[in-house]
Amino acid sequence: MKTTIQIIGSGFSSLAAACYLAKEGNDVSIYEKNATIGGRARQLQKDGFTFDIGPTWYWMPDVFERFFADFKKKPSDYYELIKLSPAYQVYFDTNDFVTIADNLPEIITTFESIEKGSGQKLAAFMKEAQSNYDIAIKNLVYRPGESPLELITPETAMKVGQFFSNISKDIRKQFKNERLIQILEFPVLFLGAKPSDTPSFYSFMNFADFGLGTWHPKNGMYSVILAMESLARELGVKIHTNAVVEKILTEDGRACGIQVNGQKIHADIVVSGADYHHSETLLENKNRMYSENYWEKKTFAPSSLLFYVGFDKKIQNTEHHSLFFDVDFDTHAADIYDNPKWPENPLFYASFPSKTDSNSAPEGKEAGIFLIPLAPGIEDTTELREKYFDKIITRLEKLTGQSVKDSILFKESFCINDFIKDYNSYKGNAYGMANTLLQTAFLRPKLKSKKVKNLYFTGQLTVPGPGVPPSLISGKLVADLIKKHYKPEKQPV
Structure with a gap:
């Protein structure tokens, strides 16, 4: 008799878990509260424009290849990948920008041209980053976080010091130019914490950036969904879809189903890929592993203010991905992590997918996605959204030497209130729980409930952490745990 598994949510981790569990012969169903699947990776279509609502960076292509290979497939069986060249551009002032090429030798040359001697230092830094990548992505992150012993291998024993130093300190020891420092600190922002709070071992993100390159799936990240x-x-x-899960049902200390739109649905196993904090609110208090106080004390990755903008002309002097670091990084970071508030002068990111992908916008027009990182849990109003849109568009015009405000056909926004409403996101966070030293591996919320048998969790608040590739891995990890631990109840004779 097939095991019946009900999965809450349809983001990357839920879809990955569903694929692995179905491959094992289980009867698997997904329940998504929204009208379309994808979780945070949904899509917005308007007036001939197409925007990824959530993730826009395709890094670590090897993780996607490994996922599809587990089913004897390739990404190219489903979507076309385009390597971005250049990978991205970083603005520091008017006519002062650094272009990051699509290959390491050119990036080394760029570094050397900015700071004498930094090219050779970057080559050595990247060699260590690649070593860390090989250890982490090919091995460590595919462990389920059940025990601290998972982290102890001959390879990690050689690098134990890197878990107690931090990225920022390591980079600043070797590089003096502030622009190069910020470029090298940028990739770890995907892990959700300040570089000064991110262990040195996570330099593997720099290899993901400079070593493996930045890619774009044709028609956007939603192609992967x-x-x-x-x-x-x-x-x-x-x-x-349109299936709101209202309760996780339990009986005699085990999960026995879910309540969806008022209807009770049987399950032998329940997996939640929804926000972990929210998932536990679907249980009675006694069955929750983590208290409100637990969540309150955790370091969460930022939320975001996002804009999706249709322009009636092509935007000049920008690349597909453009980072605007023309204001103080540390001040903005403090406004996210140390003293949560709206930043006076925010860094921001812009993506113009129509520079690569003609399907993103009508001919002669441009699709623009803008993102400002914010502290989760702060006030979110229409007035604040408008104020900050004006701030970043004014700076975009100044830094790129062009007028764009008069070319805006429409704009849509997405912020803290929307993350809460659409995804039940804790405090409206966008990226889950940060990967700090005390929130790594076995120190993250568990994949398997300790209080309710046959109840599991997946996604960016559990193992291995935030980001799209880790979410794919999380789905595999939870499926492997179920295969390892689940024992069907014996039916009475």
Whole structure:
């Protein structure tokens, strides 16, 4: 008799888990509260423009390849990948920007041209970063966080000091130019914490950046969601949208189903890929592993103020991905992590996918996605959104030497209130829980409930952490744990 598994949510981790569990012959269904699948990686289409609502960076292509290879597939069976050249551009002032090439030798040359001697230092730094990447991504992150012993290998024993130093300190020992420092600190922001709070070992993100390059799936990141949906359906997964899960049902200390839109649905196993904090609110108090106080004390990755803008002309002097670091990084970081408030002068990021992908905007027009990192849990109003849109567009015009305000056809925004409403996100966080030293591996919320049998969790608040590739891995980890631990109840004779 097949094991019935109900999965809450349809983001990357849920879809990955569903594929692995269905491959094992289980009867798997997904329940998504929104009208379309993808969780935070949904898509907005308006007036011929197409925007990724959530993730826009495709890094670590090897993780995607490994996922599809587990089903004897390749990413190219489902979507076309384009390597961005240049990878991205970083603005520091008017006509003062650094372009990051799509290959390490050119990036080394760029560094050397900015700071004498830094090219050779970067080459050595990247050699260590690649070593860390090989240890982490090919091995450590595929461990389920059940025990601290998972982190102890002959390779990590050689690098134990890197877990007690931090990225910022390491970079500043070797590089003096502030622009180069900020560029090298940028990749670890994907892990959700300040570089000064991120262990040195995470320099593997620099290899993900400079070593493996930045890619764009044709038609956007949502192409990956559609690929995973297609694979899941091929494997027999059933997907339900507009399906609000109101309760996780338990009986005699084990999960026995979920309540969806008022209807009770049986399950042998329940997996939640929804926000972990929210998932536990679907249980009775006695069945929750983590208290409100626990969540309150954790370091969460930022939230974001996002804008999706249709322009009636092509935007000049920018690349597909452009970072605007023309204000003080430390001050903005303090406004996120140390004294949460709206930053006076925020760093921001802009993506113009139509520079690469003609399907993103009508001919002669440009699709723009803008992101300001914010502290989770702060006030979110229409007036604040408008104020900050004006701030960043004014700076965009100044830094790139052009007028764009008069070319805006429309704009849509997405911020803290929307993360809460659409994703039940704790305090409206955008990226989950940060990967600090005390929130790494076995120190993160567990994949398997200790209080309710046959209840599991997946996604960016659990192992291995925030980001799209880790979410794919999280889905595999939870499926492996279920395979390892689940024992069907014996039926009475």
